[in-house]
Amino acid sequence: MTVARRGGLRRGGVAALEICAVAALYYGSAELGLLQQLVRSQVTPLWPPTGIAVAALLLRGPRIWPGITLGALLANLSLGPSYAALFLIVVGNTLAPLCSYALLRRAGFRLELDRLHDALALIFLGAFTGTLVSATAGSGTLVLTNALSTDRFWTTWWVWWTGDAMGVLVVTPVLLVLCRAHLPRRVTPSRWVEVLLLLAATACVGLIDTSSTPLLFLGFPLLIWAAFRFRLAGAAPVALAVSIFAIIAANHGAGPFARHGMLTDMVTLQAYNGSSALTALLVAAAVSERDRSQKEIARACGHLAELVSRLSITGTQPIPPSADSRPRRGPRLAPDADSGSRPRPDSGSGSVSSAGPSPAPGPGPDPGEERHHSRSTYRPALPPHRPTDPG
Numbered sequence: 175m176t177v178a179r180r181g182g183l184r185r186g187g188v189a190a191l192e193i194c195a196v197a198a199l200y201y202g203s204a205e206l207g208l209l210q211q212l213v214r215s216q217v218t219p220l221w222p223p224t225g226i227a228v229a230a231l232l233l234r235g236p237r238i239w240p241g242i243t244l245g246a247l248l249a250n251l252s253l254g255p256s257y258a259a260l261f262l263i264v265v266g267n268t269l270a271p272l273c274s275y276a277l278l279r280r281a282g283f284r285l286e287l288d289r290l291h292d293a294l295a296l297i298f299l300g301a302f303t304g305t306l307v308s309a310t311a312g313s314g315t316l317v318l319t320n321a322l323s324t325d326r327f328w329t330t331w332w333v334w335w336t337g338d339a340m341g342v343l344v345v346t347p348v349l350l351v352l353c354r355a356h357l358p359r360r361v362t363p364s365r366w367v368e369v370l371l372l373l374a375a376t377a378c379v380g381l382i383d384t385s386s387t388p389l390l391f392l393g394f395p396l397l398i399w400a401a402f403r404f405r406l407a408g409a410a411p412v413a414l415a416v417s418i419f420a421i422i423a424a425n426h427g428a429g430p431f432a433r434h435g436m437l438t439d440m441v442t443l444q445a446y447n448g449s450s451a452l453t454a455l456l457v458a459a460a461v462s463e464r465d466r467s468q469k470e471i472a473r474a475c476g477h478l479a480e481l482v483s484r485l486s487i488t489g490t491q492p493i494p495p496s497a498d499s500r501p502r503r504g505p506r507l508a509p510d511a512d513s514g515s516r517p518r519p520d521s522g523s524g525s526v527s528s529a530g531p532s533p534a535p536g537p538g539p540d541p542g543e544e545r546h547h548s549r550s551t552y553r554p555a556l557p558p559h560r561p562t563d564p565g
Contacts, residue, residue, distance in 0.1 A: 196226070224267075229346045243264060289463060347454075375396055384423050410454065421443065
């Protein structure tokens, strides 16, 4: 009983620590996300807490949902127009990751993100579908409490929804990679040089994107390079960096975001962020599937070669089927050369030949005779042996 109680207390303590850690991460990432707020100091184009919440649910299960609620409460405590509005916003921020988690589990999502099925599920179910709850609840609450005018509802809803969706698309994959990260072994120096070159190229693209030169498309070659060479471990961080650079450029009105309205800038920004995230996830998943297929083919070829070598050593060879293995039938009798076919006896008064004239009637058979019928003719049985009279 004492051991069971200690085990229960230990599990409860671990769960409490996990809940507190999720709440702290949610609140800290919310403060970072609010540095780029666009609407009422509360709506941002990238909301990292939603991505952290979805990743925490996928990694630790639904038992850590109180941490999401606590973090959302702390993040919106100073922003809510009233306690009722604060409650509805916190409920929406809690239900959205839970809906995304339920949809992903329903679709058979795997944490490795090494299949196209997983990438598509994260994009369309985890990011675009589950976050509809928080965007609708939050924007509707702000309108109902008169904290937001009605004519700005759709703009706020769009920014809220895409911000939560981008948080799932660019933050969740990075956290899933970090939870399985380990120091690689037997890495060649050329591989480390390639990693440094990728980091330097990403930094240079960030400087260009945040300048007045509209060259955001330079991020796509980096995404493809990282996905092909480093799979999800390289594509996910690069996608997050590229999205952050684009958000900074949009907030400063640089490059393609200059001299446009907020709605146009948001559509351009989220289309770019969504395209970069989709490119990174889909290309990395496709390359991972290709590598896995090649390994399976190589493994199958190795098994086949081992089987052939064993057969050659033992001298055992498969025996092909021959003509003798077919089932045999009984011998066919050749037709009579004279009449073309042999007569077949009738069970009645006599036998009728199909080819020649009918034979002349003769005396009937002896009752002691026994007829033996076959396909061609019959033979009369010999009479029983009678002992001769000695006299």
